[in-house]
Amino acid sequence: MTSPMGCDTRTKRGESASAPRPTRFRPLLTLLAALALTLPALATNADELRGTGDLGLIIERAKGSIQLVDTTKRTLLQRVEGLGDTSHAAAVFSRDARYAYVFGRDGGLSKVDLLTGKIVKRVMQSGNSIGGAISQDGRWIAAANYVPGGVKLFDAETLEQVADIPAYSEETKALSRVVGLEDSFNNRFAFSLFDAGEIWIMDISENPRQPKITKFKNIGNQPYDALITGDGRWYVAGLYGEDGVAVLDMWHPERGVKRALPDYGRGEQKLPVYKMPHLETWAVAGNLAFIPGVGRHEVVLVDIGTWEKVGVIPVAGQPVFVMSDPTGRRLWVNFAFPHYDTVQVIDVENRAVMHTMKPGKAVLHMEFTPRGEHIWVSVRDANRVDIYDTATFNKLGELPVDAPSGIFFSSRAHRFGL
Amino acid sequence: MKTHPWLTTLLFCCALPTQADGLPAARQQELTHFVRQECGFCHGLKLTGGLGSSLTAEALKNKPAETLIPAILYGIPGTAMPGWLPYLSEADTRWIVDKLLKGFPE
Incomplete structure (x- = not known):
């Protein structure tokens, strides 16, 4: 993150020579300025002291690459290639917010230095992966895998594998695909077994090489994604195979998984769902959670005190x-095919859509700047990321990015579940 | 597939996309993008599978077109596979299945 010291001492290109300074430093400053001017425009950021709190990355889903970005200057810094299959890739950030861990669809796990743009470590950890999480203490990276179904744990420093947890269900006598892997407090992770209908807690607080596993069986049919609330307390898995959600209280796992929202889901008619909603970023505002309706053209309001549906x-x-x-105060919503050219903004107080925009075909993801004054929007088929002012909805700019999907800013480093 | 052998032969003989299998080249291009991108959400951009099953030629080699076509048009009950009938015609679907069975184009 940006340290006060980093701000004070950093060399500002082009400004150093003219800034009033003590005379004895002038030759050195002039030399530094001259050096800075000779560097290529996209020289690695490690050349200058700077923080990483306003950096981030954008997945280029078709190219196996990411774009590193600066959200203060609203610019692309550089492309990092060689990340394998980045369709549906996701990233988490190191505790110091300097490194991004990028989980590729093909099981590749890459540690990327946001300052230098270098891939400092890379392992092929599975055949098919859906994402991952970082432990509360920042020392361990967990990856959720479809093939072979399970979770693997890595040392965040070296990416050495320290544990392998096959998601073998005693009920189905088979490995299950793992979804909704989330980090929580006391160095625990929770994840769901899509094929087996189970939720497991993986506790690495005592010995990461021998995680303690707690299994909750029969939690519901086909959990397809999950979220953990920002306080690390509630782990909630959405169910595809039936209506409702499965809720686990991480304060009291001994109380077991409870079912909630019995009328949340596709309902009797089994509506077609053209893209699975994402639950990881369910919006929680006050005591209300706002969740995507499954197969329905609605956002569902849930009271997180009672886990009851209170409106749509x-x-x-x-x-x-x-x-x-x-x-x-406001929610930003994007949509599945065929309405994926649209973004709507909901006013939470009035519980109504207050603004509709059409950035273009295939808005896949959105990310707020750390304090939310801007939002960055991926427009896949336009090969563009748009930047909007969240107060006025004015478009501030656009950046050329090849088939952009997920946008991940380093401010995620210090939040549970992101 | 009900594609006549001569059509297949013609397809292999032509260097440029043609209407040999009943669809204009532009539509073929749209469908290629559609399969890679929209189907790719669940089946993977490389169609190697995700929550949806793998759709590589290898994975589909024992699946007849006659079962794949209705699966795409009407969905598969009990799974997350939706029916795409509102957005794909039967001719579109035949073309997609034909290509999937041969190994889908990039």
Whole structure:
């Protein structure tokens, strides 16, 4: 993160020579300025002291690459290639927010230095992966895998594998695909077994090489994604195979998994769902959670005290991401095919759509700047990321990015579940 | 597949995309993008599978077109596979299945 010291001492290109300084430093400053001017424009950021709190990355889903970005200057810094299959790739950040861990669809796990743009470590850890999480203490990376179904744990420093947890279900007598892997407090992770309908807690607080596993069986049919609330307490898995959600209280796992929201889901008619909604970023504002309706053109309001549905807000299509800005006042929503050219903004107080925009075909993801004054929006088929002012909805700029999907800013480093 | 052998032969003989298998080249291009991108959400951009099953030629080699076509058009009950009938015609679907069975184009 940006340290006060980093700000004070950093060399500002082009400004150093003219800034009033003690005379004895002038030759050195002039030399530094001259050096800075000779460097290529996209020289690695490690050349200068700077923080990483305003950096991030954008997945280029078709190219096996990411774009490193600066959210203060609103620019692309550089492309990092060689990340394998980045369709549906996701990233988490190191505790110092300097490194991104990128989980590729093909099982590749890459540690990327945001300052230098270098891949400092890379392992092929499975055949098919869906994402991962970083432990509370920042020392361990967990990856969720479809093939072979399970979770693997890595040393965040070296990417040495320290544990392998096959998701073998005693009920189905088979490995299950793992979804919804989330980090929580006391160095625990929770994840769901899609094929087996189970939720497991993996506790690495005592010995990461021998995680303690707690299994909850028969939690519901086909958990397809999960979220953990920002306080690390509630782990909630969405169920595809039936209506409702499965809720686990990480304060009291001994109380078991409870079912909630019995009328949340596709309902009797089994509506077609053209893209699975994402639950990881369910918006929680006050005591209300706002979640994407499954197969329905609505955002569902849930009271997180009682886990009861308290209302719905009609929207333009099947929601994929429902994201609360950091103030909790507004929600930004994108949609599944065929309404994926649209983004809507919901006013939480009035529980109604207040603004609709059409950035273009295939809005796949959105990310707020750390305090939410801007939002970055991936527009896949336009090969573009748009930047909007969240107060005025004015477009501030756009960046050329090849088939952009997930956008991940380093401010995620210090939050549970992101 | 009900594609006549001569059509297949013609397809292999032509260097440029043609209407040999009943679809305009532009539509073929749209469908290629559609399969890679929209189907790719669940089946993977490389169609190697995710929550959806693998759709590589190898994975589909024992699946007849006659079962794949209705699966795409009407969905598969009890799974997350939706029916795409509102957005794909039967001709579109035949073309997609034909290509999937041969190894889908990039």
